[in-house]
Amino acid sequence: MNVETPELVVVVPVYNEESAIVGVLQEWKTELEKVVPRFLFLVINDGSKDGTLKALSALTWPQLKVHTHSNRGHGQSCLVGYQEAQKLGAPYVFQIDSDGQCDPVAFKAVWEKRDQAPAVYGRRMTRDDGFSRRLVTRVLRWSLKATQRTRLNDTNVPYRLYRTSVVAEVARQIPATFDLANIGLALRMEPLGFVEVPIHFRDRVGGHASVRYWGFVRKGRKLFQDLRSL
DSSP: OOSSOOSEEEEEEESSOTTTHHHHHHHHHHHHHHHOSSEEEEEEEEOOOSSHHHHHHTOOOTTEEEEEESOOOHHHHHHHHHHHHHHHTOSEEEEEOSSSOBOGGGHHHHHTTTTTOSEEEEEEEEESSOHHHHHHHHHHHHHHHHHHOOOOSOTTOSEEEEEHHHHHHHHTTSOTTOSSHHHHHHHHHGGGOOEEEEEEEOOOOSSOOSSOTTHHHHHHHHHHHHHHHO
């Protein structure tokens, strides 16, 4: 790791993505070098059981740090990443997923709005990952608008830029039992202000999603239970 403090920490939670993770990081590294000279990838290895760690060990970049813990789930891994980014001293933290769906082309537009609000979210306007996934996002959007009165359109998008000091503090307020923690975090951050930027969302690269379609029903029920406790 460079001794120089990064301006941006890119949090990448990963679970069993040995076939995708290196290509995803390489693609993003190329784009980030054009936009933010001082950045660091903070890969949160969420207890992967495949060759993910071995694949990461082949990368000897000074811009890469790997944090490993036992499996906690995607959302809780993101919360860990935001708090670790604060320890690293970076003023901004950006979260993406490790499956190749997050297109780096839109990052410049997101980065340019970093001074407008403490949270800048991508909004998935076009998608390649199928009707069922689009439907899940649409149902979630309108359910949260009806029950939580949120103005956010894509509360679970894995394309989000935060001011680190702000998000790390809010992340500490989210219980360790909150499953879809990125949604709870976005709702807690909303009163502080946000900006949305249209993005394209690609299909995943290799592997398969850790949550199958019927699993969203169970996760949705748990989400609204968690929101009541929050």
